[in-house]
Amino acid sequence: MTNEGRNFYQEFEVFSSKTDGGQVQHQFSLLAPNEEIALVMAQENFMRREPAADIWVVKRSHVRKMTQEEKESLQRLDNKEYRTTKGYGYLRKKWREYEQNILDEKEIMSWGEDKQK
Amino acid sequence: MSMTLSYDRLSEEEKHRRFLDRIEKGEKIEADDWMPDDYRQTLIKLISMHGISEIMGALPEKEWVPKAPSLRRKLGIMAKVQDEMGHGQLLLRVAEDLMKPYGKTREEIMQDLFRGDLKFHNVFHMPAPTWGDAGLIGWLVDGAAIITQTNMLKASYGPYARALKRICAEEVFHAQHGEAIILALAEGTDAQRAMIQDAIDRWWESLLMFFGPATSTTTGTSKQDITIKYKIRTKTNEQLRQDFLDKYIPRVLSLGLTIPDETLRYDKTEEKWVYKQPDWSEFKNIVRNNGPKSKDRLNLRINAYENNAWVREALSPDEAVV
Numbered sequence: 001m002t003n004e005g006r007n008f009y010q011e012f013e014v015f016s017s018k019t020d021g022g023q024v025q026h027q028f029s030l031l032a033p034n035e036e037i038a039l040v041m042a043q044e045n046f047m048r049r050e051p052a053a054d055i056w057v058v059k060r061s062h063v064r065k066m067t068q069e070e071k072e073s074l075q076r077l078d079n080k081e082y083r084t085t086k087g088y089g090y091l092r093k094k095w096r097e098y099e100q101n102i103l104d105e106k107e108i109m110s111w112g113e114d115k116q117k
Numbered sequence: 118m119s120m121t122l123s124y125d126r127l128s129e130e131e132k133h134r135r136f137l138d139r140i141e142k143g144e145k146i147e148a149d150d151w152m153p154d155d156y157r158q159t160l161i162k163l164i165s166m167h168g169i170s171e172i173m174g175a176l177p178e179k180e181w182v183p184k185a186p187s188l189r190r191k192l193g194i195m196a197k198v199q200d201e202m203g204h205g206q207l208l209l210r211v212a213e214d215l216m217k218p219y220g221k222t223r224e225e226i227m228q229d230l231f232r233g234d235l236k237f238h239n240v241f242h243m244p245a246p247t248w249g250d251a252g253l254i255g256w257l258v259d260g261a262a263i264i265t266q267t268n269m270l271k272a273s274y275g276p277y278a279r280a281l282k283r284i285c286a287e288e289v290f291h292a293q294h295g296e297a298i299i300l301a302l303a304e305g306t307d308a309q310r311a312m313i314q315d316a317i318d319r320w321w322e323s324l325l326m327f328f329g330p331a332t333s334t335t336t337g338t339s340k341q342d343i344t345i346k347y348k349i350r351t352k353t354n355e356q357l358r359q360d361f362l363d364k365y366i367p368r369v370l371s372l373g374l375t376i377p378d379e380t381l382r383y384d385k386t387e388e389k390w391v392y393k394q395p396d397w398s399e400f401k402n403i404v405r406n407n408g409p410k411s412k413d414r415l416n417l418r419i420n421a422y423e424n425n426a427w428v429r430e431a432l433s434p435d436e437a438v439v
Contacts, residue, residue, distance in 0.1 A: 007433060008429045008432070008433045009222070009223060028207060028210065028279070028280070028283075029210050029214075030206065030210060031210065031213070031223060033429070033432040033433060034432065037432065041206075044199075044203065045203050045206050045207065046203075046283075048196075048199065048200070048203065049287075065149065067124075067149065068124055068147075068149065068150045068151060069124045069125075
């Protein structure tokens with residue numbers, strides 16, 4: 001029994017989605033000896049009540065997480081207006097001078113829709 | 118990455134200062150983040166005890182699965198037992214990730230429990246001889262657990278807070294499951310009413326003890342100061358006990374039941390309940406595995422562990438390689 005408990009368990013991260021094609025969300029982690037049992041345990045541990053359309057289990061050693069230091073590097077500096085429409089807000093006023101509307105996100109994203117008469 | 122300071126290059130004091138800063142700002146500490154040793158050790162002790170208590174707590178209720186009075190009640194209590202085991206699994210994962218730097222795993226948690234080094238909650242050392250006890254556990258023991266657990270929903274340690282969020286959502290079902298059993302008995306025959314009164318009389322001291330002593334002078338140790346300092350919880354043991362009394366005494370009395378403490382009263386000027394202190398030396402005795410059912414329940418757990426050893430062997434990845 002000396003080494004048995006130590007080698008038996010492997011760490012798995014559990015993900016699931018509530019609906020077909022829905023976003024996959026991280027749920028929690030669990031210990032299991034293999035993927036098949038990890039799936040059974042995931043259902044037992046996390047889906048006793050909430051709806052699930054799909055469950056993924058991933059060995060934790062296959063997930064490269066960020067270190068605390070790396071996570072800090074994700075903090076955005078607040079000087080990136082040139083990357084967003086926020087930096088071009090003055091266009092609305094400009095176009096108005098030419099009696100045109102601005103082609104903003106709402107307008108452009110609507111172009112794919114079939115026009116209903 | 119050059120923009121950030123390398124954590125490794127910071128002095129211990131600087132790391133500690135940043136850690137306290139993060140907690141102060143309400144940021145969540147994650148498993149791989151830097152944390153002071155006493156924070157890690159406090160969490161390990163708290164969460165492994167909490168996790169193992171969920172598992173040991175399923176044992177007195179499990180006794181009532183074959184004896185539940187109807188199919189509906191049987192399904193209800195089975196679902197609750199399953200939940201408790203699930204809660205144990207969640208919490209042990211949180212504890213195990215914290216123990217990793219010390220090279221400890223679930224195996225050590227189990228061995229610590231079997232040896233008596235890892236304690237479980239005082240209430241789970243007590244007998245549950247009647248169906249009234251089964252109802253009372255769901256109603257008042259889970260009620261007490263809800264009071265302490267909801268107080269930690271915003272704990273500074275992220276993984277624990279997330280586990281508690283899942284757990285508390287299910288506790289609502291447990292509380293109502295307990296109330297359903299108690300209300301059915303309370304509206305039943307004289308014998309059934311006597312059964313719940315007996316259960317209350319039997320459990321009252323244990324329920325007061327559940328929240329722990331008001332100060333460390335009572336039993337020699339108390340983790341409440343450090344858990345409050347590190348924002349793992351916000352209320353003291355006594356505040357939690359008062360919350361429990363506030364919420365549940367009116368409900369017990371409304372059913373025509375009594376509390377086995379003639380001195381119990383609400384002090385309006387002090388705005389708190391005055392009650393007879395439980396026997397705290399007995400509390401210490403109970404949690405050292407000298408309670409009425411301590412040995413039996415530990416043996417149940419040890420037997421389950423040993424009887425299932427062959428399953429672990431058969432599924433061991435080591436075996437698969439051979």
